[in-house]
Amino acid sequence: MKVFLDIDGVMVHANPHRTVELEDDGFYRFSYKAISAINSIENAEIILSTSHRHRFTIHNWEKIFEKRGIHFISISISIIETENSHKISRREEIEKWIEFKHYNVNEITIIDDDKSLNSFPKHLKDRVVLTSPYRGLDNDNDNEIKKILEKGAC
Numbered sequence: 001m002k003v004f005l006d007i008d009g010v011m012v013h014a015n016p017h018r019t020v021e022l023e024d025d026g027f028y029r030f031s032y033k034a035i036s037a038i039n040s041i042e043n044a045e046i047i048l049s050t051s052h053r054h055r056f057t058i059h060n061w062e063k064i065f066e067k068r069g070i071h072f073i074s075i076s077i078s079i080i081e082t083e084n085s086h087k088i089s090r091r092e093e094i095e096k097w098i099e100f101k102h103y104n105v106n107e108i109t110i111i112d113d114d115k116s117l118n119s120f121p122k123h124l125k126d127r128v129v130l131t132s133p134y135r136g137l138d139n140d141n142d143n144e145i146k147k148i149l150e151k152g153a154c
Contacts, residue, residue: 007050009113009133030068034137046077053079091116
C-alpha cells in the first residue's frame, strides 16, 4: 500500500491555539493516535507529501519515524519529488506523482488535511482520509482507513 502522508494536521495537530511539542531532535512529536493508525497499515510505503519533505534525507526521515514509534518491519519511506512544487496545489502534486509513477489506484491511500483534495476525481477522492487539522489523524479516521485498505485488497 502506498500511503501519501502529510505531517501538519495529520501526524501532529495544526491548531494555532495550541503549541506543537518537539522531540529532542528538534522535529515535531507525533500524536500517539496517529502513530497507531500508521502502524496499522501493513506493507506500507510512506510517500511524504508534506511541505517538510525536503528538510531531511530519507535516512533522517526513517530515524525520525522510528524514534516516534513507527515500525519499519513493513514500512518504507520515500518522498514526492517535484520541481516548482510551491506553484501547484497538494492535489495537483499527488495526482501528477501517481500518474508519473503509474500507481494502481487500488494501492493508494492519501492521508492529509488539505481541503484541495476534495477536488480529486472520484476514483482518487475515494482513497483520501481527510483529517481535521485541529486534531490530526485520530480514532475518528480508523474506519476510513480500514475501508480504503479493504478496497485495496479486492
